[in-house]
Amino acid sequence: MKLSNYGEFPADIPVIAEDDIFLYPFMISPLFLNDEKNINAATKAIEDNSLVIVCPTKPGHDGEREYASLYDAGVVGSIMRKVSLPDGRVKVLFQGLARAKMLEKVSDEPLIAHVDVIPSVEVNSLKIDAILEVVREKVRTLSGVSNYFPPDLLRTIEENHDHNRIIDLICSTVKLKKEQAYKLFIETDTEKRFLDLIDYLIDEIEANKLQKEIRSKVHTHIEKVNKEYFLKEQLKQIQKELGTDTARDEEIEEYRKKLESKKSKMSEDAYKEVSKQLERFSRMHPDSSDASMTQTYLDWVLEIPFGSISKKSLDxxxxxxxxxxxxxxxxxxxxxxxxxxxxxxxxxxxxxxxxxxxxxxxxxxxxxxxxxxxxxxxxxxxxxxxxxxxxxxxxxxxxxxxxxxxxxxxxxxxxxxxxxxxxxxxxxxxxxxxxxxxxxxxxxxxxxxxxxxxxxxxxxxxxxxxxxxxxxxxxxxxxxxxxxxxxxxxxxxxxxxxxxVSSYTPQEKYEIAKRYLIPQELKKHGLKKSELTISKPALKELIHSYTREAGVRNLRRRVAQMSRKAALMMLKNSKLSKISVSVKNLNEFFDKSVFEIEKTDKVPVIGVVNGLAWTAVGGDVLKIESIRIKGKGTMQLTGSLGDVMKESARIAFSVVKTLIDTRKLKISAENIPVTFKEKEDGIKIDPSEVYKRYDLHVHVPDGATPKDGPSAGIAMVSVIASILSSAKIRSDVAMTGEVSLNGDVLPIGGLREKLIAAHKADMTKVLIPQKNYERDLDEIPQEVKDAMEIIGVKRIDEVLKQVLV
The missing domain is CATH 3.40.50.300 (P-loop containing nucleotide triphosphate hydrolases)
Incomplete structure (x- = not known):
């Protein structure tokens, strides 16, 4: 395959970035592409039946695929084969054809550059032939002190007369640094390339000679160490025969002393087991694997603090x-x-x-x-x-x-x-x-x-x-x-x-931050109390808008972040002796606020209700939405709901049907869709027909988060009743509670976390089961009870009276 088979140069061709090595012309190399830019470039070349240039990345830019992070030179060649691998990578077989240089970037996606072939300049062939002989001599010398050149490659270098091909073969074999390889690669003067290559070969010869000498010395040292080891082992055996090897006996005696000192505090079976293992150890050959295992056992068990008790009495x-x-x-x-x-x-x-x-x-x-x-x-x-x-x-x-x-x-x-x-x-x-x-x-x-x-x-x-x-x-x-x-x-x-240990209220978080977190973090960051102060409104805003949690772990991180920035400011400005954080400059210390719970807008709407949920990280307010579509009375549920919530929705739908049938939930005639024939014939439709003529869709945002639990019943009833009767639901009211088929409101768990979440969302009224009202209200923080009206309900009729307007 020749370069002339393709279009003329300069030309615009795709660019593939190579992190590890320089490729050279006439090399057929597999390339493994694992990033999108390289894969797109290869795909573009194959689709357009064009060449591609493979350019190495500059040192320190591995993994980057921008034009500026690449050397402006590389090998132009063709992609012979492309295979997609199971791990997501793409393998291509690349054949190099010529050295080339990127002149300018054409596009980023995929990376395409304006490329021209690097010409080769040869002036004096006799002089170059003489230099070539020197190069071959250096290669022979280097092959004698290293394993770089196999015999067939040496034969190719000796017999080949293409000067630039010889340079490329040697460069691809010798481990050159990227910068060295680039200088040789980009050079157009063949004589200059040969002379630079000779310098690199001389350096490589000296380095390999030094390595060979060091390896020889290390080998000699190892032989000496082995000899000493065998002599010492022989000496040990001689001492053992003479009865003078006491080190192991001393070790065993030390174990016995430890065991006897703990005997009175150990149980009988413990003493018996350790004694047995110690006796076995004393009879074992010291170099056996069992001896090592038993010694490890003795080391462990004799460290157990038998009988050691803290004597401090309880107070x-x-x-x-x-x-x-x-x-x-x-x-x-x-x-x-x-x-x-x-x-x-x-x-x-x-x-x-x-x-x-x-x-x-x-x-x-x-x-x-x-x-x-x-x-x-x-x-x-x-x-x-x-x-x-x-x-x-x-x-x-x-x-x-x-x-x-x-x-x-x-x-x-x-x-x-x-x-x-x-x-x-x-x-x-x-x-x-x-x-x-x-x-x-x-x-x-x-x-x-x-x-x-x-x-x-x-x-x-x-x-x-x-x-x-x-x-x-x-x-x-x-x-x-x-x-x-x-x-x-x-x-x-x-x-x-x-x-x-329940969630903290905003006021409790404020007191914890003031009493514990801020003093502790100031001390950790080397700041005095007088050097960093935060106003009460700023601290409350930090708690309200910059943390999202039931506890105070993220709040501590925020205080630490503020302390770090204050320390940096004081080091950069030596005249600064005090930093004050207020609501105005709070955004200078923190990137952005994280709104924990969406605030209520106080405007009543149809088909949206505020439910309260318990999660492993605290309470939350869930907006349950519903719409109606002309249909046959079916109901669709979305929002990653678990089986319990799905059952709650079905029970709620049945409860609403019962309320409509018993006229406890009033339905306006305007809400009932009629067919053209019914309208023409003047047929009056019973209001109870409303749930048979609509399909309902109930959704709990957000859809990606799984939700489940037995406390959404009354909220489901409210939203279904609202959408069928076209009655608006108060947006400042939240609720929690399960409902039975008879319309009874059943008790729930996690009340504290749910009410704290409602408080953070500025709800003015919360409906909870009557049993929870009687049993659990004393566990609710006073500031939460003072901030909103908490109403206990027994029947679903009471719920609808409170929320529907």
């Missing part, structure tokens, strides 16, 4: 003080924690043994960032006990908890025993983080191991597979955390007592 006042010091609000959780430890203190004061009657395991449940783990930290600080955190998220191997049997390679104790070793005490506070995210697969069920660990009746004899003896966990205080308690298996659920 309920200190626990309460520490919780109040570290956490604002959270009154119910703190009260329950204090009660839990009050029982323990009373048992301790009266000398009642509590190893098997320590009570339920506490589990803090709630959205991320509300302070579940930090509550456990406060408990550990108050009790003066070490804290061990075991992250259970994604844990799927039961051996991670129970330990691996010693027959397996790389066996080690389970996380519980490792936690005791790290804590150096047998009564630490162990936090089992994200217990709701433990998964089950073919390697066992970790939740089954957790049943034994968390059961006060069983954990005094917890057996780790690695240690192979019982360990007493009855003195350990276990505290679990979870985001969604519904995902915890029922048997494990029964072992725990759940303390709900």
């Amino acid at each position: 309920i006042n200190k626990v309460e003080d520490q919780l109040n010091k570290d956490h604002y609000s959270l009154e119910k959780p703190k009260e329950r924690i204090v009660e839990y430890f009050a029982v323990k203190e009373l048992l301790e004061l009266r000398g009642i043994k509590q190893t098997k009657s320590a009570g339920a395991i506490l589990c803090f449940s709630g959205p991320p960032g509300v302070g579940k783990t930090s509550l456990a930290n406060s408990i550990a600080s108050a009790l003066k006990r070490p804290l061990v955190r075991i992250a259970l998220g994604g844990l799927e191997d039961v051996n991670e908890l129970r330990g691996h049997r010693r027959t397996y390679v790389g066996a080690m104790p389970g996380r519980i025993v490792q936690g005791l070793i790290d804590a150096k005490k047998m009564n630490p506070v162990i936090v089992l983080d994200e217990i709701d995210k433990v998964t089950r697969n073919g390697r066992g069920d970790p939740t089954a191991a957790l049943l034994e660990i968390l059961d006060p009746e069983q954990n005094s004899e917890f057996r780790d597979y690695y240690t192979n003896f019982n360990i007493d966990l009855s003195n350990v205080i276990f505290i679990a955390t979870a985001n969604d308690v519904g995902r915890i298996p029922k048997p494990l659920f029964d072992r725990m007592e759940f303390i709900t």
